[in-house]
Amino acid sequence: MVIALGFVIAPQAALAMDPPWGQEKKLRERMVLESTRVCTDGKGHYTVLVPTTPEADGQLYYGDGKAFVQVPNVSSNSETQADFFEPRFFNPKANDNFRGVDYRVISRLAVSEDSKTCTLSCGDRALPQQPLEADKAKELLRKSTFAPSPMKFQPYALLRDDKGTYYLVERGIGADNKSFRIFTGQRGQVKPQKMLNVVTDSQGEIFSTQGGDLRLVVDREESSFWVVKSKRQKLRAVPVGENLPFIYNELGVYTGARLGTPCDDV
Incomplete structure (x- = not known):
């Protein structure tokens, strides 16, 4: 099974973290700082690579040199490499199912063994970066603030009718996994709908407006459908994992959004 990872920025500011x-x-803390690498594009953007240790998982951060947000890990960071989800940049040559992850939508920061060069790969684009000297990196990090990832929702279901109208369902991540958001519309013009999640079970979900005039029924076995008053419109399920670049680049939900990754400013 290919894991479909995906996120959208939450409107509220992220809380600070240590x-x-x-x-x-x-x-142990001093050793973590000593092993941390900082790379920059020379334009005021910085990526921080904290390698995995026996005591703790590695982390990746991205920011402007003063404030950083955490970039969710795809796998354990080594001292020279960190992979992260980036659906806006597609690499057709990558493995589409490596241990359950589609690496065509995974990007990477790589640091050379001697820490003299960095490379940011966004999809199939390789972008040279400049590593900061150890003393300068520590000085920058000590003065910076850090916050959790701003990504709070992920694409959960994508449906389409026979007229080209799309229905995207997003689901919250982690503790917010009972929260849903609905967007509908033509490609590039989808708009949020104020709908409540009224049913969630093993067979699917039902969403409805307050008065019940509009309903979206997402079914795991039968056909899904969109209801306007009593009129049903049958919907075709579109696999999310196979359409992440389309969802993020063309559908319209994420147009102009910053995902908090090192590829935001590419």
Whole structure:
């Protein structure tokens, strides 16, 4: 099974978090900071690579050198590499199912063994970066603030009628996984709908407006459908995992959105 990862920016500001090296009071914390690498494009954008250790998972951050947000990991970071989800940049030559992950929508930051070069890969585009010297990197990191990833929702279901109208269902991530958002419209023009989740079970979901005039029924076994008052419109399920570049680049929900990844400013 291919895992379909995807996210959208939440409107509220992210809460601050402690960096992985904490207050540098313990030897372990100081070692984490010493092993952390910082790369920049020379235009005020910085990517921070914290490698995985026996004590903690590695982390990746992206920001302007003053404020950073966490970039969700796809796999464990090494001292020289971190992979991250980036559906806006597609690499057709990558493995479409490596341990359940479609690497065609995975991008990467790589640091050379001698830490003298960095490369940011956004899809099939390789972008040279400049590594910061260790002392300059530590000075920058100590003065910066860190926040969790701003990505709070992921594409959950995509449906389409025979007139080309799309219906995208997003679901919250983690603790917010009972939250849903609905968008409908033609390609490039989808708009949010104020609908309530009235049913969620093993067979699917039912969403409805407050008065019940509009309903969206997402069924896992039978056909899904859109209801306007009592009139039903049958919908075709469109696989989310196979259409992530379309969802993020063409559908219209994410137009102009920053996903909090190092490819935001490419």
